[in-house]
Amino acid sequence: IHYEDAASLCAAVLAGSGPGAKDGLYRSEIFVGCDDMPISFEDMMASISRAGLEGLEGEVSFTEQDGAGNSGKLMSNARTREMLGWE
Numbered sequence: 001i002h003y004e005d006a007a008s009l010c011a012a013v014l015a016g017s018g019p020g021a022k023d024g025l026y027r028s029e030i031f032v033g034c035d036d037m038p039i040s041f042e043d044m045m046a047s048i049s050r051a052g053l054e055g056l057e058g059e060v061s062f063t064e065q066d067g068a069g070n071s072g073k074l075m076s077n078a079r080t081r082e083m084l085g086w087e
Contacts, residue, residue, distance in 0.1 A: 001033050001034055001035055002035075005033065005035075006033055008086070009031065009033040009080070009084070009086060012084045012085075012086045013026055013029075013031055013084065017084050017085060017086070018082075018083050018084035018085035018086065019082075019083070019085060020082070020083030020084065021083075026083075029083070031077075031080040031083070031084070032076065032077045032079070032080050033077055033080065034076070034077050038076045
């Protein structure tokens with residue numbers, strides 16, 4: 001995800017944009033920001049690891065795969081887009 005898209009997502013959440021806000025707020029919600037290509041949790045963790053961020057050192061092991069050979073659920077931001085009216 002491009003940093004401008006990430007900033008736009010954060011601004012939409014903080015502004016309480018979209019039909020999913022209750023009284024103009026989002027509480028206890030998790031929003032996924034990604035481009036239009038779903039990503040597996042394994043791939044997301046590998047990207048985080050490659051970023052070399054302090055405090056996120058170590059390895060994550062995935063022990064099972066789905067029928068398509070993916071480790072972990074594919075992540076999508078369809079719900080985020082719907083709740084926030086975010087494009």
